[in-house]
Amino acid sequence: MSIENFIPVNTLCIHYKMEQSFFGTLSEMGLIEIQIIDKTPYIHQDSLYEVEKMIRMHKDLEVNLEGIDVVLNLLQKIDSLKKEIHTVRNRLRLYEN
Secondary structure (H helix, E strand, C coil): CCCCCEEEHHHHHHHHCCCHHHHHHHHHCCCCCEEEECCEEEEEHHHHHHHHHHHHHHHCCCCCHHHHHHHHHHHHHHHHHHHHHHHHHHHHHHHHC
8 A cells, every 4th residue: 555645653653742642642533544554654734734623633732532532523514404404405495595
């Protein structure tokens, strides 16, 4: 497997000044996916935005890991409801015209 689109977890730990156990726990909770390539854990670069969001919640807002899980689930629910409202509005416009 090519590692050009992956970032080593150790690099993230150094850059964000986080413990490797933080990323391991996020993976165990199903919040991120860690790929093991040549005995080294990596995170895909596409999930970096979500990882940074979790780190900011943990460090800046002092939200624990369980709280991060709850917040992310609520944000997903909000996005889903926004899409549903958008769809309903579009259907309503069809009937109004």
